[in-house]
Every structure is written in structure tokens, then in C-alpha cells.
Amino acid sequence: MPDDVDADGLTVGQVSARLDVTVRALHHWDEIGLARPSLRTAAGYRLYTAGDLERLHRVVVYRELGLGLDRIGAVLDDSTADVPAALRAQRAQVTERIDRLRRLGDGLDRMIDAHERGLLLTAEQQAEVFGPRWDPDWPAQARRRYGDTEQWQQYAERSASRGPEEWRAVADAVTDLDRALADAMDAGVAPGSPEADRLVERHREVFASFFPLTRRMQVCLVRRYEADPAFAAHYDGIRAGLATWFRRIVDAGARAHGIDPDTATWE
Incomplete structure (x- = not known):
């Protein structure tokens, strides 16, 4: 001094x-x-x-x-007092803190990317996980259409923590559900039956991989599955008439919970 x-x-x-x-x-x-x-x-x-x-x-x-x-x-x-030892101990704590902050920074980078891109997979990884019919531009289209919604934010938060294996598990769950829906329709499962209601709940659980889905939102979504040509082609490509049958079991499940499907809104 x-x-x-x-x-x-x-x-x-x-x-x-x-x-x-x-x-x-x-x-x-x-x-x-x-x-x-x-x-x-x-x-x-x-x-x-x-x-x-x-x-x-x-x-x-x-x-x-x-x-x-x-x-x-x-x-x-x-x-x-062993001053060097005290300083070494402090340095170890600082190093640990730096590592923790670096991991936090990496996590923030992934969260930013997820909010901006939706899916943190390369085009090759997307094709491998979701199949050759998957269009890698779909996440960008969804971002442009829904990027200012709460559901996109929830989806991004989930996406930030997922790699190819986690997304493969999600894709497998969706495929298994589609197969179960087709099998139930083939077996003549009636809308409003316990088995149909279980499939409706399973759909909400599987969809929670993207964002929480209320019953009213589910009604709106499944009606779009039936009305939108691309979605309808997907379900009807699994089984002819599956998109309409899926909408019917969701409508029946909604009525059982006091929801009028004809007036349900995205909420």
C-alpha cells in the first residue's frame, strides 16, 4: 500500500x-x-x-x-495458518463454480436454440429418429406458426433436454399409440367405452412429451387430425377411417367430463 x-x-x-x-x-x-x-x-x-x-x-x-x-x-x-492451503481450497471452489457456470451456460444455449429451432437434431438425426417421411423443415414451420404461444415455450423447454435417444423414445410411444388406436378400431371398440377412454388418456399422456394437453385442447387437436389433409392422410394411412374414429372417441371422452366438443376451445 x-x-x-x-x-x-x-x-x-x-x-x-x-x-x-x-x-x-x-x-x-x-x-x-x-x-x-x-x-x-x-x-x-x-x-x-x-x-x-x-x-x-x-x-x-x-x-x-x-x-x-x-x-x-x-x-x-x-x-x-497455512495460507497457500487456504488459497488452494478456495481455488478448488472457484474451479467448481466455473464448471457449474459453464454447464449453466451450455444449458442456456440449448434452451435458446430450442426456443428458436424447436428440435435440436440435425436433419440426418431427424430422419433416423422419425423416419424418411419426416420433413426437417416442419419444426421451423411450427416455430413460425406457434412461436409466440405458451405451448411452444413448453415444447422448447422439453426439447432442450432431449437428444436423439430421448426423441426416439417419444417417436416409439407415438407409433405404439397409433398401432393401439388402429387395433382398437379394428376390434370394434366403441366410443365412450372404458377401453376407448383409456386410449384417450394415453394420447394425452403421450402428447405431454410435447406440452401439457387439456381435454378441451385435445378435442381441438383431434378435430384437426380429421380436418387437416396432412394429418388425416397420416391416420387414414394407418387404417381407413382412423382419423374420424379417433375424433369420435375423444369427443365421447370429453362429454363424459362435461365438455361439449362442438364448443370446445384451445384452453
């Missing part, structure tokens, strides 16, 4: 400005005995000597390194 401290000492305000430390912190360090001023004016005001300033400088350095005040006091006052 500079040795130009006046022989009469420096005031708290002067030390605060010199070391860029708040007056409140200086008062606190004085109260706990970490760095006390050696002098007092006749009026009782604190005055710091050059030696006091040197100790304060060390307190500031160690605090910036992340040491707690108790640990700083031990380092400064205990002649037997």
Missing part, C-alpha cells in the same frame, strides 16, 4: 474512496474485529493508519478471491 498516509491517519470516508469499499463495510469490519482503525480523533471519529490501510488492502484482496470474513481473519491473525 502507498506510504503517503498522513501521520494523523485517514478518515473512514477517505479510506472508502481509496479502496473502493463502502463505509458500511468498513464499519462492519471494525465491529467484528477484522480491520479496526488504530486512531481516534478527540471527537471519537475513526482514523486509519498506514498499517491499518495495509491490512484493509489484504482484506479486500482475499474477499475478492471469495474467502469468507471468518477465513480472512484466520489467515491474517493466525501465524500458523
Whole structure:
């Protein structure tokens, strides 16, 4: 520290400005005995000597390194303290914190990408997971259409934590559900029956891989499956008439829960 401290000492305000430390912190360090001023004016005001300033400088350095005040006091006052060991321990903590922040940064990058892209898979990975009929431009189209909705945000949050294997599990669950729907229709399962209702609930559970699906939202979605040519072609390609049968079992399930399918809205 500079040795130009006046022989009469420096005031708290002067030390605060010199070391860029708040007056409140200086008062606190004085109260706990970490760095006390050696002098007092006749009026009782604190005055710091050059030696006091040197100790304060060390307190500031160690605090910036992340040491707690108790640990700083031990380092400064205990002649037997192993200062290098204390600093190595602090460095290990800092390294761990840096690693944790780096992982957090990586997670934030993935979350940003998921919100902007939807699906964090290459075109080749998408084809491998979802099959050759999958169009890798579909996620971008969905982003343009639904990017400002709560459901897109929920979908992005799920997508950020998924790689190819996790998405493959989702795709397999969808395929298994489609097969179960087709088998149930072939078996003559009636809308409103317990078996049909279980399939309706299974659809909501599987769809939760993308975002939570309320019963009213499910009605709207499945009606779109029937009305939209692309969706209808998918279901009717599995079994002729499957899109309409699927809509009927969802409508029946909604009525059982007091929902009028004809007036259901996306909520």
C-alpha cells in the first residue's frame, strides 16, 4: 500500500474512496474485529493508519478471491495458518463454480436454440429418429406458426433436454399409440367405452412429451387430425377411417367430463 498516509491517519470516508469499499463495510469490519482503525480523533471519529490501510488492502484482496470474513481473519491473525492451503481450497471452489457456470451456460444455449429451432437434431438425426417421411423443415414451420404461444415455450423447454435417444423414445410411444388406436378400431371398440377412454388418456399422456394437453385442447387437436389433409392422410394411412374414429372417441371422452366438443376451445 502507498506510504503517503498522513501521520494523523485517514478518515473512514477517505479510506472508502481509496479502496473502493463502502463505509458500511468498513464499519462492519471494525465491529467484528477484522480491520479496526488504530486512531481516534478527540471527537471519537475513526482514523486509519498506514498499517491499518495495509491490512484493509489484504482484506479486500482475499474477499475478492471469495474467502469468507471468518477465513480472512484466520489467515491474517493466525501465524500458523497455512495460507497457500487456504488459497488452494478456495481455488478448488472457484474451479467448481466455473464448471457449474459453464454447464449453466451450455444449458442456456440449448434452451435458446430450442426456443428458436424447436428440435435440436440435425436433419440426418431427424430422419433416423422419425423416419424418411419426416420433413426437417416442419419444426421451423411450427416455430413460425406457434412461436409466440405458451405451448411452444413448453415444447422448447422439453426439447432442450432431449437428444436423439430421448426423441426416439417419444417417436416409439407415438407409433405404439397409433398401432393401439388402429387395433382398437379394428376390434370394434366403441366410443365412450372404458377401453376407448383409456386410449384417450394415453394420447394425452403421450402428447405431454410435447406440452401439457387439456381435454378441451385435445378435442381441438383431434378435430384437426380429421380436418387437416396432412394429418388425416397420416391416420387414414394407418387404417381407413382412423382419423374420424379417433375424433369420435375423444369427443365421447370429453362429454363424459362435461365438455361439449362442438364448443370446445384451445384452453
